[in-house]
Each structure stands twice: as structure tokens, then as C-alpha cells.
Amino acid sequence: MTPPPVRSICCMGAGYVGGPTMAVIADHCPEIQVTVVDLNAERIAAWNAPDLTCLPVYEPGLDAVVARSRGRNLHFSTEVDAAIASADMVFLSVNTPTKTRGVGAGQASDLRWIEACTRQVAEAAQGHTIVVEKSTLPVRTAETVQTILSASQQSGDGTAKSFSVLSNPEFLAEGTAIADLESPDRVLIGGQDADALEALAGIYSQWVPSERILRTNLWSSELSKLTANAFLAQRVSSINSIAALCEATGADVKEVACAIGTDSRIGSRFLKSGPGFGGSCFQKDILNLVYLCRHYGLVEVAEYWEQVVSLNNWQQRRIAKLVVQRLFNTVAGKTIALLGFAFKADTNDTRESPAIRIAKDLLEEGAQLSIFDPKVSTEQIQRDLGVPPTDGDSSWKQATDPVLACQGADAVLILTEWNHFNSLDWKAVSSVMRRPAWLFDTRATADKQAALSAGLQVWTVGEG
Template identity: 45%
Template sequence: MIAVNTPTKTYGIGAGKATDMTAVISAVQDIGKHAKAGTIIVEKSTVPGRTGEFIKDTLAIHRPHTHFPILSSPEFLSAGTAIRDLLYPDRILIGSSLSSRSATNSLASLYHWLPSSKIIRTSTSSSELAKLVSNAMLAQRISSINSISAICECIDANINEVATAVGMDSRIGSKYLKAGIGFGGSCFGKDIRILMFLAEELGLQEVVRYWESVLAVNEWQRRRWVEGIVKALGGGLRGKKMVVLGYAFKKGTGDVRESLAGNVVKMLGEERPGCIVVWDDGCESEVLKEELRGLEGARVEENLYAACDGADAVLVCRELETSSTDANPELEDPRPFLNHPSEIDLLDLQNYLSSKSHSNLNKDDPLGRLYPEPACEDEENCAKCERSEQRHKGKINTKEAQTIDWKRIIMGLKAPRWIFDGRGVIDRAEMEKIGKDIGVEARVVEVGKVPLI
């Protein structure tokens, strides 16, 4: 299984759009040199179309008379729920050529606990493209609803009400119809750019322009949000303390690649505020400090209340898993392909695992296929061991974090106590009630409900 990094090229032809295939090429070369004849090769990495053909041609150079079945089986894991996604996938996609049907059956047999209806067999090219299109379509929905949020702000409509009404149409559905400051992370934008580069190579300029607009709206929404904040605070941020809650690109992960908050912090920095304080209970402080290195006035604060104390404005840049005021707490994971395992699903998996004869089965290694990691030679001074121990003790465990005390935060803010919700996770009415109960005014600005600019 080839599961290596496939970032966007930063140089040369296709820079900013094409896939950097360096790691894939290296892996294929190693396979060609050392693998047994007939070894099944599976693309797991997100790759552009025709990669299967490229792998076949590369192997032919190293082993010209050796047959290697080449399959495409992209992963659809989501950060924060990867294990659950592996055990209870919505679908398993396997792409192959007509000559590799036997290999397809072998790969499908790894998923014994899944009904055959969940295993989709396609051509190699269809499988490669389906992965890209899946992410691109989700990103497109986000940009679509964000474009409508701008209209809502101008005509005094409520974007949540519009999204609910539209989402109840069974042909559309409600997933990914939540207005906010856009999409981030290392997948959506990258995969759209891969599609754009492919369309460009094929001479499909209208297709290129369409997907360019999805990215443009995403960037515009974020810029528009920051401009609205600056306007609300008097047209400038000189000397003001700005607090950014949430830096990872989504809740449930410490991944800061292509972080929305990172873009926001940089845009805020252009206004030269007194300081920008970043808090994220799901990220390690050292990671955040490295992200903010070189940004004047930006710093990390591990204590939420210390971060917000004396702030001129609080900006919510991702879902807050510890918040007691989530507007829709039942929508913990808004992915359209999430399957919540039933008791029958759990029993089926348990029976399947019990039927295995592995003597070393345990709860951490149910399939008996993992090798123990070698013991650390210097546990006392090893930073990795220290972080691991902290996780086990709950010091870096967002799932067990305490509920946010918004009353305490509001009391600590400078009047007029601005809270800008960029993710649609703050209950405005509840915030205003908290402020009223303690004799102050809390001003909550929600995307798509209150005009920002």
C-alpha cells in the first residue's frame, strides 16, 4: 500500500496546482527493486488521474518482464475520527484494470466485516478521480452556502434558517451547509487545485474557472469577515488585544496545516494590533509557537481565561468541543458519509475478530498485526515520551476538557465585549442572556445574520 505524502508542487511547471509526486516515485522505485513478482500494489495516497498508468510504466523500467497488479483504493478518513472511519466506512472504493480482478478480490477480502454492497469496484482512473471529486464537492458546498450568507447579511435574512429550509430537500441534504469563514486543512484546497491542473492540461478552461471560483469565494469570505471585524472596532486595531479561539483547521485534531485561523491571524497582523493571543486546547503549545514565529505581536496562551482577560474582541475560528453553547450540539461531525455503528454492527465486528485464531489479539491490536514499538533509550529526557505521558494523564486531551465558562470570559472582556463567531457555534441569545444576567452587554456577531461591512 502506497500511503505517502502528496503535497502540492511549490516550484516549476504546475506550481501551486500540480501534485508533487516525489514520494510516490521513490516508493514505486523501491517496490520495483525489491518486491516479489505478483505483489499487489495499492494506491492509498491522493493522486491525480492516470497515476496507475504512471506506476505501471515506472515498474516496467525496473522490472520489465514482471507483472504487478496495480489497484487504486483511496482513503476517506477524517482527522479526529480515523479509527472509526476505518472500522465503519461508508464505502470502500477499489479501482483496477480488467486484468487485476483477482487482486481486487484479494483486497476486498480484507474487509470481511463489511457487507459487499459497501465495496465499490471501478476502473483505476474512476477511483483516482472519485477521491478528488469527493473532497472538491464538499468544498464547493461550503463556498456555495458562504456566498449565500453574504446575501443574507444584505437583506436581513438568517443564513441558518435558509440553510435549514434548503437542507430539508432530500435531494440536497443538510450536511456542509453551515456558513462560516470557509474551509481549511490540507485536503480540500489541494484536491481542487489538482482538478484544476488536470482540467488545464485537458484544455477545459471553463472547468478551471469554475473551481477557481470555489477557492476565490473561500478566500473572499475570510477576508470579508476580518474586514467586518476591523470596521466594527472603529476601523483599526491599533493597541487592541485580539483573541483567536481555535487554531487547528477543525475540532478533534491538532493539525494546523492550511489553518483558517492562521490566515486570520496574518490578516489581523496587517492592522498592527497591540497583541494577538491564540488559544487552542487541541494543539500542543510548541506547534502553535512555531506557527506564530515571525508574526509580530502574536503569542500563545494555554489558559483560556488568561487569554481572554482584557481582550477587545474574541474571534471563534473553529468548532469548540468544550463549549456549552454550541448552537447545534447534535451535529458533532457534519460529514455526509459518517456511519454511526449500531449495536448489531459492533456485535458483527466482535464476532469477526473472535473468529480469528491469532493468539496475540488484544483491545489495542484487534487484528494481531501490529509490532510493538522499541523502548525509548532515554525516557527521562525524551520530549516525545513526555508528551505521550501527558496525553495519558489527560493534560493534552480535548475530549475530557472542561466546559467553557462563558460568563467568566464575558466578564473579563473590555466593553463593548465583542465576540465574533466565525463557525456558527455560539448561541447568540444565550451569550446576550449571560451578559444581561451580570449587568453587561455582550455583542455577538454571527456570519450570515448580522451585516459585517
Template identity: 40%
Template sequence: MRLTVIGTGYVGAVHAACLADLGHEVLGVDLDAERIAELAAGRPPFYEPGLDALLKRGVDTGRLRFGTSQAEAARFADTHFLCVGTPPLPGTGAADLRYVEAAADGLAPHLTAGALVVGKSTVPVGTSARLAARLPGAEVAWNPEFLREGCAVRDTLRPERIVVGTSSPAAEARLREIYAPLLAAGAPLIATDPATAELVKLASNSFLATKVSFVNAMSEICDATGADVLTLVGAMGEDTRIGSRFLAPGLGFGGSCLPKDIRALAASVEGLGLGGSVAFLREVDAINSRQRDRTVELARRLLGGGFAERNVAVLGAAFKPHSDDVRDSPALAVAETVRQAGAQVRVHDPEAVDNARAACPALQFAPDVTKTCEQADLVLHLTEWPQYQELDPAALATVVRAPLLVDARHTLDAESWSEAGWTVRAPGRPRLG
């Protein structure tokens, strides 16, 4: 089939490349001419494992092309995926729909009868109905994305579920045809109405955020009582009703999805007069933000009370591993707070240094871990890249000024670091060395 993808940011670029890899002819459209030029040359504008090869294959075969004209998009195909951003509105956290509406308005004058516009953006309930009024003669469906940065290609080509919200059997049939290779491989498709499809993404991310904040609340209690949060969550995770996924104590979540989505859901439900139903999401958000302050305070105590004239090495800048995304990054927030408290802060990250430097130019950056840790009075492990788990703590101890470590992600082997002479601290755990 011939398909267009409107918006070639993180979701759109991955979706377009994957649709082409499924055998469709795809046109990606974006107003950012520089980004379009990069994509047309087969170069992804961000780091995502596997995307570069997929993008190059699509461009080389001719199944994937890019442009800047929505009129061209309407001529190219009659099925259009909207993949533009929905950033939070300042002050309220509600989703800003101006880019979704602008994309729809740009398409509207050019659409032919029977066109299908499929939203993938994360939006409040009722958005598809609002767009339908702006797109006379076209049907609007919703097909939320469930991509995890660092696993986005795999999540698209091997999805845990595909959700489609449509108002007609014909639209559902068209989406089933688009995703036929995935359905044949065993991916489940959940067909529902547009409102339910819109709500699924927000509900899923809010539930996951709640699990993370719950375990971090338990981490605070462990700090106060001397209990061990890792043993606690290990025991909890053995309960099949709870499960171990997302029971991850530490620095908390960041990025462009979970924080934004819990605030957007709370704001939209409050707008319906049902704020009491999601009041707990405000506390989920507050608990998550508190983890950054807890990590800074743990570091401060380990240094004897202050950061002034201390050298602090930071391992990790991206909000999560396998990504170069620093949007709402807990790691970068902690690094900047420590710098503002008087420390000289040097940061390492395998992929996110350029974005981190643009976001926080006052921080220092180093090309490798050894250089980052030279003469450090404290090492902060803030993003759980696998490379950091492979470090030799004994070798690293020879380059620091003081072997002090805060493992804010609980993924380093505390015993081996302690045996190498390090004093190790981690949120929610008793003294480790």
C-alpha cells in the first residue's frame, strides 16, 4: 500500500522506516527541511538502535522517500499517519494539540473522498472527534504508539499489541491490511472505538509511572528504617499479580513520555470534572521529582556536607540507556544541580553528549570514563548504560581522588566495587562499603 507519515520526529521516523520495511511505499513529510534532507540521505536525526540500517534500506529500495509538502502527501496516498508531537502546555501540563491540528489543517484542503487519517500521537480523549470536524470527507482513526526509546524498532516490528480505534469496518479493515505482516507473525490486534484507543496510551504510561513511583516511595521508607529496597522489590516481583517489570527503584523516570503523559492525563480528566479519580497522579509526579533531590542529598552527605570545590564525575546524561534523548533527563538534572551547588562536574555518556552539551553548556564533558573520573572526589552513576556495568572498579580507583560512588540506578555490582576499595551508597539500601 501507499502510505504517508506526517511528522518525522522520533515516532514518525521510526514508523515510516518500519512501514517501508513491511513492504509499503511510504512518504514521510515534515516542515523541517533540514531534517527531511538528512532522512532522505538515509541518516537518522537521533540515535536509536537499528534505525540507521532500516532507514538506509528503505531509501535505497525506493520504498521510503521524504518531502515537505502535505499537498504532495495527499496526492501520494489516501491513508495518512499523524505522528507530530503533543508537548505539555506550560503551567497546566495539558497536551498542546496545536501541531496535531496544524497537520490536519494542512492536509484538509488536499484530501480526496474516502481518505483515512490515522492519529498516532498521544492525545486526550476526544481528539479524534475534534479532528474529524476539521477533515470533512475523511475518516479519523486512532492507532497509538507504544514505543520505548532504545527499543523502538523492535517494538514496532514485534509489537506486544496493536490498538486501532475506528468508526467503521472499512477503516479497521484498511489498518488490518497495513499491519498484515505483523498480525501474521502473531501480534494481537485490539479493535475498539477512537476514544478508547486514545485513552490506552495515557492509561498505560500512567500505570507504569505509578509502579516506578510506588517503589521509590518504598525506597524512602527503606532509607528511614534500614530496610533494603532491592530485597523488598525482589520479593514483591515474585508475586505474579505484581510482576517485577518497572519495579525499579532509583533516580526515577524522565524522557518525553511518562512525565508528560501522567500530567496530560491528570489535566484532561480534571477538565472533565473528575479530578478526584486521578489525584494520585499528582503525587506520582511529585514522588518521581523527589528522587532527584534525594540523590543530590545522598551525594552531599557522602562528601561530608557540601559540593564546593569538589570534582564530581557523572556517568550518564541520557534519560535512559540506548538513547541520546536528554529531555527531562533525571541524570542531567542531578548533574546540573550539583554544579550549581559549587562542584566541578564532568559528564560522560556513550551517545548523548552532544544533546547534553546543548542543554547544559556549563557542564564539562569527557570522551571516556577514565578521563571523566580523573581526580574525582565522587562518582555519580545516573544512567544505567550496560557499558558502566562492565567497568573495572579497581582500575578506576587509581584515577579518582576519593573512591566514593553513588549508584542511583542500582545496576552496578556493589560488592565488587566495595572489594575494590570504594565506599558505595544507593537510595533505599543500607551501607554497602
């Protein structure tokens, strides 16, 4: 028997995953009413703002997708229970940060919000509801979700309710999330209820080719997300380890990456050296994988993946130490310009950004930081650094353009690969800096010859 069509979707969580994903679903499925809910009224107000430049998530192309669907079949609301009650399908797309205390602190995922959302679904749902895990979760989490839902099979008015649980992890890269959603490499759906699985597959099939929609069991789907991020992060740490060796031996990491990337067994993706990986997923998911491996007694496997994170942290500390060494072994009282604070270009997300650790290490050394990023707010930088901008010792300020950020600076660091850093007027930059002046290009994107011609000394990651 063909399962009834999905007419109403509720997504719990209006963040980097929930908002863009639901916007694209609503855009391609105008017959489905899609409601994104969140307890953060300020965030929901931003999603509903008439000015689409005020959306709480910056992603190229997102504003156009929202504009086509918002008010038609895409809605943003704080009325959580009502949205759940009317939904045929509920996506759980809330934060799952790393635990900061208790068993597994520093590695295991904190699932309190997933549990809270599941309990709210169990309470508010009506009839049969398909519950979809969209958040990145430890393998076997669906078992917990199913247990909570199964304990609430009777509604308050005595009518029966039932649930099916699916896993549908996201594989989005911030900065290209809309393109990733419009033309995904694959859509992965894990589940045991064939009707529920096909109901979700049917939604994606409206724009995704059928051969790209993969079906697995629940546990394979949950583990695939952690594994994908672990493998990608491993490549970043691997090429950064080789970059350090290139600097010591006179090799060029770009040439090495090109040489190995032409091997069809390896490929060229994620072989660009830099200040290390950031974002909300890579470190969190690897540490979660480490915790799970230790939990199941796979100590050697845990130690293997743990080293990927250790080397990433080492790369960031190495860059901060190198800046201090090149500036005569002290940066106390010196101005250092940081160009870029987001963890990557084309996003305003700073979670686990390499810039945070590097900035904190330089502040600890007594540096005065002048920070420019085209999308990250002063308030966000303050939250990340833990200190307000002041004019006192060991502090920072935010500049409104790259040249102003370099005013009086002894060094400038490129930390995010924003496109307009590729073609900076290095003569203008050099003219406002204190001599001798340094450029530390941690992304290998700057015009090195132009910077040298302007009188700057230049260090580029991975160049001997």
C-alpha cells in the first residue's frame, strides 16, 4: 500500500542546517507546508524580517530561496506545539555540542536538546508522525528517540498516536550549502519503516535524481555522517603535517598537493593547507567518534582519530608561535592585523574557527589585535574571545576595512580565504604598517609578489 503523502513538515531548530534545508524543501515542494520552529524569538524574527539581508544565517543564494517560498509554504514560528501537532513529519535539527562536564566531557555529544525535542514531539504530536534525525548524532541515538516516543503512544484525549524514526544526516558545507542542497552528492536516509523511508525519499525525489538517494539501516546512516567528517578532517590534518615538512625542507606544499591529487585514488579535494579545520562539525564529530570507540573498547582506533584533532590544534599553535618568533620573539604591545575571523569564506559562522585559537594565543602574548571580517559582528568576536574590545593592554578592536585593520600594524595575518583578500592593494596596506612589516598568509591566497614588491616580508603556509 502506498503511504499517504506528506502535506505538512515541522523542523525543530532554525539554525545553519534547519533554516536552509527547509527553505530548499519548501522551494521544490510547494504542495507541502513547511514550518521552522525555534524557542529563540530573536532568531525567528530575523528569519521573518522583510529585509532579507537580515537573515540569521549567511549563505550565498539563501535569500533568493527564502524569498520565493516565505509566506507561501515556508513559515518561521515560535509556536512549537502547534507546528508539531499539524505535522506529518518532524525534523530534529537542534544543536548537539560536545559535553563540557560529566561522563564523556570533552568528547561525547550533549544530547539534552535532542531528548527535550523528542519529549515535546511525543507530547504534542497527533496521529502518525515520522520523526527525522537531521542533527549529527552518535550511532544508536535513534534507539533513544524511539524509546521516548514509544512511551507516549496514547494522546491526552485518548486517541492513538504512533511514530516512525528515520536518520537523514546533512552533508552540507557552509558557504556552499544552497548548492549542496540543490545538487547533493547523495541524500542518505536510514530507517526500518519502509513506508516512512519512502515518504521522505519521495520528497527529495522531486529534485534529486533517484540514484543519489541512498537507503540504509538506522545505524549505518548515523555512523556515516561521523565517518564522512572524520575522513575529510583527516585529509586537512594530513596536508597540514606535510606543509610543515615542506617549510622545513624547501618543498612547496601546493606542488606536492597537486602531484598527489592527480592520483585518481586520492583526488584533489581537501588537500589545501591552511590554519586548520574549523566549523561546528569536524572537531565535534571526531571527538564523538573517539568517545564511541573507547566506549566499545576500540582503544587503538580511538587514539588514531584523536590524533587528527591533536594535529589540527598543533597547526594553530604553530602559526601563533611563528608570528611571535618572526617579530623578534615578542608581540607585547605590537599591533597584529587579522584578516578574517569566520572559519571559512562565505559564512558568518565562527564556531571552532582557527582564528579564535590564534587570536587568543596572540592576546596571551600581549598583542593588540585589529580584526576585519566582512560578515562577523563585533558581538560575535567578543563572545568567541571572551573579552570586550578595549584600548588597554592585550586586547582587540574591529576594523571596517582591511587597510584600516593594518594601520600601525607590525604584521597582518590572512586567516579566512575571503575572495577580496586575493587582490588587496598591498602598496596601500604596506604604507600604513610599521616597518619591518610581515604578511603571514595562512591560506596561501595572497599575491605574494605584490606584497614583496610593496616591501613586506612574507611567510606563506607550506612554502620552504
